[in-house]
Amino acid sequence: MEDKQRSILIESASRFPPPQGVKISYGTSGFRADASILSSTVYRVGILTALRSIQTQSVIGLMITASHNQVSDNGIKIADPSGGMLTQDWEPFADSIANAANPEDLVLLINEFIKKEHIPIGGVQSAEIFLGRDTRPSGESLLEAAKQGISSIVGAIATDMGILTTPQLHWMVRSKNKGTKVSESSYFEQFSNSFRCLMDLIPREDTSSSKIVENLIVDGANGVGGEKLEELKKLVKDLVIEVRNSGKEGEGTLNERVGADFVQKEKVAPLGFSEDDAGIRCASLDGDADRLVYFYIVPNSNKKIDLVDGDKILSLFALFIKQQLSVSNKDHPIKLGVVQTAYANGASTDYLKNLGLEVVFTPTGVKYLHEKAAEYDIGIYFEANGHGTILFSEHFISWLERRINELASTSEGSEQHKAALRLLAISNLINQAVGDALSGLLLVEAILLYNGWSIQRWNELYQDLPSRQLKVKVADRNAVTTANAETVVVKPSGLQEAINIEFAKFPQGRSFIRPSGTEDVIRVYAEASSQEAADNLAKSVAEHVDRFLG
């Protein structure tokens, strides 16, 4: 590293001292902590993104968000050139620089890394980083720290894209690197146009179906998603969407008893919804709008909800795609795969397998699911918490385009031709960079309309096994290590045996634990044949966690 570059780094790093006595770790989707201790981490991630941009000669994204966490937290997600999450190979470097004790140590680590990775810094190389942030009050000052980190690498520039959802930023990074125009309005245009395109391929008699004419009500978690959905809905005339908890003055606090994480984990209606909404199709976004779940309030039930989670969204998508594939193509072998995690309800996995689909499992975190889904011609991944998308391989899209041309000349307007066009429309409607609640919502709505289904009909695809999730606060969550896609505890020894004894007591019992990668807790999941049994199983497993680690 040249002297000039070294002294710029030493000088700027001295303005962002790391917090004392705290170890910061790269978690499920980046760094996350109380916002008050994050400036040095954000500054250092700014440096990392500049190095990644130089190495790949592509635009990289840096998003300031703590997604579903409470408003006082913040965090960083990083988008790689493809628009996906930062390559896992760089996570150890991210961890080590985040924890370097002083500017000299930091420069030493950077120097070692650029040598190992052959990253030519300090010269003529340029780098560009797109910055985005959600609506958290701490976002503005943290963004400034990111800019300072980026500008401390010679030749790197930061482009502030403003307040965005996380998937918008990922989409912008992907689009820019593919050479297409990038702005927020081009994002809205792409998704609203693709939605219209899919709607035009829905048989007329079905669109006039009276089964789902009622409005859709969306809980925006008092975050950035509600605001963006208000924009998008102006371009999507076929849908009547009412946005609540959109984060406007007086509407409530970000993620506080609202949002997809709250609705999915607690299985209760968010604030702002009442018995008057019973039976109506409702959806919930999380704080940075990369998760989507649906629900409806059961009439006369004291606001009890039936949750239609990520597993059911996955099932709806998988069923529709499978149907369209079988109509559009009889002979060409297409590799269609489904990716889930241990949180997937056992009933959803059975349903998907019964459809004849290949179902594979990865640990929690879109970085794992996305990577696995990319191995298929069409890979559909969803976490039960509502984070997911559908990936179409370039190879498959080329084949599909050829097929559409062929059908256009032999049987234009036939059902076969339309089914192939529908698949192409889906590939443009569903965000290919990362799970996106807004694009996912448009696809759900189009499929429901196509099928003429109410949310209740959709929910009947299969019946969820009752489940319960709990959090346990422990002294050191990193004391737990797991294997087999997080279904088995390896450490501390003896804990898995204790869990096995518990779930053997309950019919259809299943339970696992894992350290959260976004909060300082151990998560417990349990499912069983009745709600009472699932609750009891979760409780006794939580007690074991507390006994081993409390």
Ligand code: G16
């Ligand atoms: C992030 C990841 C998700 C993952 C979730 C789990 O979500 O992007 O893939 O499911 O964390 O969190 P934990 O490790 O705490 O269970 P988000 O929406 O918070 O960014």
